[in-house]
Amino acid sequence: xxxxxxxxxxxxxxxxxxxxxxxxxxxxxxxxxxxxxxxxxxxxxxxxxxxxxxxxxxxxxxxxxxxxxxxxxxxxxxxxxxxxxxxxxxxxxxxxxxxxxxxxxxxxxxxxxxxxxxxxxxxxxxxxxxxxxxxxxxxxxxxxxxxxxxxxxxxxxxxxxxxxxxxxxxxxxxxxxxxxxxxxxxxxxxxxxxxxxxxxxxxxxxxxxxxxxxxxxxxxxxxxxxxxxxxxxxxxxxxxxxxxxxxxxxxxxxxxxxxxxxxxxxxxxxxxxxxxxxxxxxxxxxxxxxxxxxxxxxxxxxxxxxxxxxxxxxxxxxxxx
Numbered sequence: 001x002x003x004x005x006x007x008x009x010x011x012x013x014x015x016x017x018x019x020x021x022x023x024x025x026x027x028x029x030x031x032x033x034x035x036x037x038x039x040x041x042x043x044x045x046x047x048x049x050x051x052x053x054x055x056x057x058x059x060x061x062x063x064x065x066x067x068x069x070x071x072x073x074x075x076x077x078x079x080x081x082x083x084x085x086x087x088x089x090x091x092x093x094x095x096x097x098x099x100x101x102x103x104x105x106x107x108x109x110x111x112x113x114x115x116x117x118x119x120x121x122x123x124x125x126x127x128x129x130x131x132x133x134x135x136x137x138x139x140x141x142x143x144x145x146x147x148x149x150x151x152x153x154x155x156x157x158x159x160x161x162x163x164x165x166x167x168x169x170x171x172x173x174x175x176x177x178x179x180x181x182x183x184x185x186x187x188x189x190x191x192x193x194x195x196x197x198x199x200x201x202x203x204x205x206x207x208x209x210x211x212x213x214x215x216x217x218x219x220x221x222x223x224x225x226x227x228x229x230x231x232x233x234x235x236x237x238x239x240x241x242x243x244x245x246x247x248x249x250x251x252x253x254x255x256x257x258x259x260x261x262x263x264x265x266x267x268x269x270x271x272x273x274x275x276x277x278x279x280x281x282x283x284x285x286x287x288x289x290x291x292x293x294x295x296x297x298x299x300x301x302x303x304x305x306x307x308x309x310x311x312x313x314x315x316x317x318x319x320x321x
Contacts, residue, residue: 001151003147003179006178007176010172013145013150013169013204014147014170015150016150017082020155021047021154022050023155025047030076031054031078031080032056032077032080033055033056033080034055034058035055035082037057037058037059038082038087039057039082041170042083042109042168044080047080062083062091065081065083066095067094067098070094070098070102070104070106078107080107082111084112084124085126095136096136100163103163104163105162108164110166110167113255114167114256115284115298116169116204116205117170117294118291118292118293118294119292121290122289125289127257128257129167130143130232130260131256134232134233139164140164141231142186142232143166143167144204145176145205145208146175146177146207148175149177149184149230150168152184156184156185156186169205169255171294176192176207176228186231187231188239191226191243192211193214193224195223196247197312198223198225198249198250199226199243199246199247199250200214200225200227201250201252202226202227202229202262204255204256206253206254206255206282206308209298209305210253211226213308213312214226216305222312227243232261240270247277248277248278249277250266250279251279252267253308255283257283258282258283258284258285258286280311282307282308284301
């Protein structure tokens with residue numbers, strides 16, 4: 001796959017979805033794409049321009065889009081259906097009963113997830129979506145850390161014969177992966193930075209934020225390990241347990257409500273294994289949010305590099321006390 005980004009560049013994670021979907025369409029004629037009136041924003045329009053006969057613009061009709069994708073899956077097509085994450089929730093009943101209960105090969109992408117949607121405000125901030133799809137039997141859920149990982153995750157969605165959900169985001173974020181050599185695999189995490197004192201397990205834009213936090217921490221003598229867990233379901237249990245046993249202090253970081261997403265998945269693994277590791281979850285607490293730039297919101301809700309570093313410091317200090 002020819003991707004234009006290198007580490008240090010900035011690109012929107014949704015751009016990776018668009019590039020990955022386009023590459024998939026070039027390789028597989030059975031791939032079709034559907035969108036609910038937001039193709040330019042979700043980047044499925046790139047597929048539509050290249051393959052107009054395999055692209056279906058459904059209008060503002062998310063329920064119809066999902067059911068149509070189910071029909072296509074029954075006919076042997078491999079549908080990728082996208083819209084904003086918050087609008088895809090309008091089709092929750094259809095996703096549960098038509099996609100999940102039948103285990104259909106339908107791939108969903110919720111774009112503009114989390115606080116990264118910024119000035120559109122609380123009604124547009126999908127902060128529960130990962131938990132919604134994680135809770136459905138048979139669904140696989142991916143929250144890529146950058147555009148490169150998103151492009152490769154599209155291929156993994158195709159390779160898995162069953163329902164999947166990708167969460168992408170709006171604003172440009174730092175690219176952390178090499179365009180060549182990086183792969184995404186279900187249930188596999190990736191250690192991006194070694195550390196001995198605190199392990200930060202993260203996904204989405206918080207991968208770059210965690211790396212920034214680790215750089216700042218090193219200057220004050222705090223050694224932070226950064227582990228990317230794009231695959232929320234299935235989660236990499238081995239990576240979670242290895243990180244917990246290595247440092248004994250675990251911080252999770254995500255642009256999502258603190259419950260039901262990555263933090264909850266990690267907490268379940270730690271509790272079931274009885275590691276005894278201390279855990280602190282960085283995410284939006286049990287509140288509806290407000291409007292602002294992504295930078296302002298990340299700071300206000302303490303899910304940026306500063307918030308992650310504060311959580312790591314606080315966790316270690318609390319345990320030590």
